Amino acid sequence: MDLQTLTYVVVGASFALYIGIAIWTKASTTREFYVAGTHVHPIANGMATAADWMSAASFISMAGLIAFLGYDASVYLMGWTGGYVLLALLLAPYLRKFGKFTVPEFIGERFYSRTARLVAVFCLIVASITYVIGQMKGVGVAFGRFLEVDFEVGVAVGMAVVFIYAVFGGMKGITYTQIAQYCVLIFAYTVPAIFIALNLTGHAIPQIGLGGNMSDGSGVALLDKLDEVVTGLGFAAYTEQKGSSLNIFLLTASLMIGTAGLPHVIVRFFTVPKVSDARISAGWALVFIAILYTTAPAVGAMARLNLMNTIQTGEVGAEDGNLAYAQRPEWFKNWEATGLLKFEDKNDDGRIQYYDDTNAEFSASAKAYGWNGNEMVKVDRDIMVLANPEIANLPNWVIALVAAGGLAAALSTAAGLLLAISSAISHDLLKGMITPNISEKKELLASRIAMAGSILVAGYLGMNPPGFAAQVVALAFGFAASSLFPALMMGIFNKNMNRTGAVAGMLTGLTSTIMYIVWFKGWFFIPGTAMAANTPENWFMGISPESFGAVGALLNFVVATVVARFTAAPPEHIRRLVDDIRIPRSASAS
Amino acid sequence: MNEQQRRSAYWKANLRLVAWCLGIWFVVSYLFGIILVEQLNVFSLGGYKLGFWFAQQGSIFVFVVLIFFYAYRMNKLDRQFEVNED
Numbered sequence: 001m002d003l004q005t006l007t008y009v010v011v012g013a014s015f016a017l018y019i020g021i022a023i024w025t026k027a028s029t030t031r032e033f034y035v036a037g038t039h040v041h042p043i044a045n046g047m048a049t050a051a052d053w054m055s056a057a058s059f060i061s062m063a064g065l066i067a068f069l070g071y072d073a074s075v076y077l078m079g080w081t082g083g084y085v086l087l088a089l090l091l092a093p094y095l096r097k098f099g100k101f102t103v104p105e106f107i108g109e110r111f112y113s114r115t116a117r118l119v120a121v122f123c124l125i126v127a128s129i130t131y132v133i134g135q136m137k138g139v140g141v142a143f144g145r146f147l148e149v150d151f152e153v154g155v156a157v158g159m160a161v162v163f164i165y166a167v168f169g170g171m172k173g174i175t176y177t178q179i180a181q182y183c184v185l186i187f188a189y190t191v192p193a194i195f196i197a198l199n200l201t202g203h204a205i206p207q208i209g210l211g212g213n214m215s216d217g218s219g220v221a222l223l224d225k226l227d228e229v230v231t232g233l234g235f236a237a238y239t240e241q242k243g244s245s246l247n248i249f250l251l252t253a254s255l256m257i258g259t260a261g262l263p264h265v266i267v268r269f270f271t272v273p274k275v276s277d278a279r280i281s282a283g284w285a286l287v288f289i290a291i292l293y294t295t296a297p298a299v300g301a302m303a304r305l306n307l308m309n310t311i312q313t314g315e316v317g318a319e320d321g322n323l324a325y326a327q328r329p330e331w332f333k334n335w336e337a338t339g340l341l342k343f344e345d346k347n348d349d350g351r352i353q354y355y356d357d358t359n360a361e362f363s364a365s366a367k368a369y370g371w372n373g374n375e376m377v378k379v380d381r382d383i384m385v386l387a388n389p390e391i392a393n394l395p396n397w398v399i400a401l402v403a404a405g406g407l408a409a410a411l412s413t414a415a416g417l418l419l420a421i422s423s424a425i426s427h428d429l430l431k432g433m434i435t436p437n438i439s440e441k442k443e444l445l446a447s448r449i450a451m452a453g454s455i456l457v458a459g460y461l462g463m464n465p466p467g468f469a470a471q472v473v474a475l476a477f478g479f480a481a482s483s484l485f486p487a488l489m490m491g492i493f494n495k496n497m498n499r500t501g502a503v504a505g506m507l508t509g510l511t512s513t514i515m516y517i518v519w520f521k522g523w524f525f526i527p528g529t530a531m532a533a534n535t536p537e538n539w540f541m542g543i544s545p546e547s548f549g550a551v552g553a554l555l556n557f558v559v560a561t562v563v564a565r566f567t568a569a570p571p572e573h574i575r576r577l578v579d580d581i582r583i584p585r586s587a588s589a590s
Numbered sequence: 591m592n593e594q595q596r597r598s599a600y601w602k603a604n605l606r607l608v609a610w611c612l613g614i615w616f617v618v619s620y621l622f623g624i625i626l627v628e629q630l631n632v633f634s635l636g637g638y639k640l641g642f643w644f645a646q647q648g649s650i651f652v653f654v655v656l657i658f659f660y661a662y663r664m665n666k667l668d669r670q671f672e673v674n675e676d
Binding site: 073074077078081084085089090093207208210211212222224239241245274275280282286584 | 604
C-alpha cells in the first residue's frame with residue numbers, strides 16, 4: 001500500500017473510532033453535558049486532561065522549538081508541566097468540592113458579584129478563542145501535509161468530526177474521545193522517538209538516550225557531541241543559557257500560573273466523583289503529559305544532530321565536507337516541496353552550507369572557506385517532528401501514525417476549548433444572567449446550539465485567521481495568569497477577600513497585561529501601531545510581553561488585598577461557603 | 591477538640607503541607623533549573639549536565655512525584671481530622 005492510501009486508512013480508522021464513541025456517549029442532562037455527570041474515573045480523567053492540554057503545538061512544534069533553542073526551551077517544558085502542581089495543590093480539589101459546572105460560576109458565587117462573573121466570562125472567551133484558532137489551523141495543516149487536501153477542506157472535516165461528538169455528547173462525549181485521542185497521539189509520538197534514540201545511542205528509552213553516549217563507538221555523550229557540532233558551525237551551544245535569567249524566570253512563572261488558570265483544563269477536574277479524586281487525577285494527568293514532555297527534549301536534540309550531520313558530512317571547511325545538493329536524501333526533497341525546507345546556493349558550489357551567519361567571528365572563517373552565507377534559508381521547526389520518521393527511515397505506517405497523532409492532538413484540545421466556551425455562553429450568560437428560570441431541557445438545547453455556534457466561529461477563524469493569531473497565544477496565558485488564577489486562589493485561600501477587591505484585582509491584572517502586550521505588539525495587533533519596537537532593549541527590565549502574565553498576577557494580588565482591606569468584608573454566608581469548600585466531607589454527611 | 595477547632599487544625603496542616611510541596615516545586619525548577627543552572631552544570635548525570643537535566647527532565651519527574659505525595663498525605667489528613675468523604 002502506498003503512503004497516501006495508508007495515511008487515509010489510519011486517519012480514517014481513528015475518526016471512525018471517535019464517531020463510534022460519540023454514538024455511545026450521548027449526553028441527556030446538563031450535568032452530563034457540562035461535567036460528564038461527575039462519573040469519570042481519576043485515571044481516565046488524567047488521560048483525557050493530557051489530551052485536552054496537549055495541543056497541536058505541543059505535538060508538532062515543541063520538539064522543533066527545543067531543537068533550535070536548546071536549553072532556553074526549558075521554559076516551555078517546566079512552565080507547561082509545573083502548572084499542574086499549582087492546579088493540584090491550590091485549585092482542583094476545592095473547585096471540585098464547590099461542585100458546580102463552570103469557572104466563572106465559582107467566581108460569581110464566591111464574590112457574590114455578577115460583574116466578577118462577567119469579567120471571568122470575558123477572560124475565558126478571549127483566552128479560549130485565541131487558543132482554538134491555533135488548533136483549527138493545526139488540523140488544516142496536518143490534513144494538507146499528509147493527505148494533500150486543501151487547507152479549508154481539512155478544517156471543515158475536523159469541524160464535522162468535533163461537531164458529531166461535542167454537540168451530542170458534550171463533556172461526556174469529549175471525555176471518552178479524548179482518552180482515545182491520547183492513546184493515538186502518545187503512540188504516534190513515542191514510536192519514532194524510540195527508533196531515533198536506538199539509532200543514535202543504542203538506548204530504547206529516549207529519556208535515557210538523551211543522557212547516553214553516541215553509539216558510533218566514540219564514547220562521547222550525545223549532548224556533548226551536539227554542543228561540539230553546533231558551536232563548530234557558529235551556533236550557540238545547545239545546553240547553554242542564552243536569554244536573560246529574569247525573563248526566563250518570569251516566562252516560566254507566567255506559563256505555570258497561566259496553565260493552572262486556563263478554564264478548559266480546570267473544568268476537567270469537575271468531572272471526577274470526589275475531592276480526593278481531583279487531587280490524584282491531577283497527578284495522573286501530569287504522568288500522561290510527562291511521557292510526551294520528557295520525550296520531546298530527546299526528539300529535539302536528536303533531530304537537530306541528525307539534521308546537522310546530514311548536511312555537514314565531513315570536516316568544517318574541508319572542500320568535500322558539505323553535502324552535495326544533488327545527493328540530498330529523499331526526505332529533503334519531500335519537505336522542500338512543502339516549502340518547510342529551503343535551499344539557496346549562495347556560493348554556487350553545488351554543496352549545502354548550514355551555519356550561523358549572524359555570528360561575526362564564525363562568518364569571518366566561513367568567508368575563508370569560500371562560504372557565502374547560510375544556504376539553508378528556511379528550516380521550519382515543525383519539520384523536527386513531521387519529518388522525523390522519514391529521516392530515521394521508519395516504515396510508512398509510522399508516518400501515517402504521526403498524521404493521525406497530530407490530528408488527535410489538535411482535535412482533543414479544540415473540543416475541550418469549545419466546551420469551555422459554550423458552557424460559558426449557555427450556563428453563565430444565559431442561565432446565570434439573562435433567563436435564570438430556564439428549564440433544564442431548554443438549557444441543554446441552548447448548550448448544544450452554543451456548541452454548534454462555537455464550532456462554526458472557530459472553524460471560520462481557523463480558515464481566515466486574523467493576522468495576529470500567531471501572536472495572541474501570549475494573550476491566552478496572560479489572561480489566565482493575571483486574572484483568573486489569582487481570583488480563584490484568593491477565593492479559596494483568603495476568606496476576607498470581598499467582591500470589590502476581587503473585581504479590582506482582576507481588572508488590574510487584565511488591563512496591565514493587555515497594555516504591556518499591546519504596547520509592543522500594536523493596538524489590536526495592527527502592525528505599525530505598537531508604541532515601541534518589540535525588542536529586548538525596549539522591554540521594561542528586559543521582560544518580554546509573553547512573560548508579563550506573572551507580573552500581572554502579582555499586581556492582581558496586591559491591588560485585591562489592599563482594596564479588600566478598605567471595603568466591606570464579605571457576608572457571613574460567603575465565609576461559610578469558603579469553610580465548606582475547604583473540607584472534603586459534604587455538610588450533609590458530617 | 592470541637593468541630594470548629596478540628597476544621598481549623600486541618601486547614602493549618604494542609605497549608606503547611608502545601609508550603610513544603612511548593613518549596614520543593616520552586617527549588618527543582620526555578621532554583622536548580624534556572625538560577626543555579628550554570629553552577630550545577632559543572633556536575634554531570636550520565637551524559638547530562640546536571641542543571642540542564644533538571645531544566646528539561648528532572649523538574650518534571652519531581653512535579654509528578656510531588657502531586658502523588660500531596661494526594662497521599664492529604665488522604666491521611668482527611669481521615670485523621672475526620673473530614674474525609676466516605
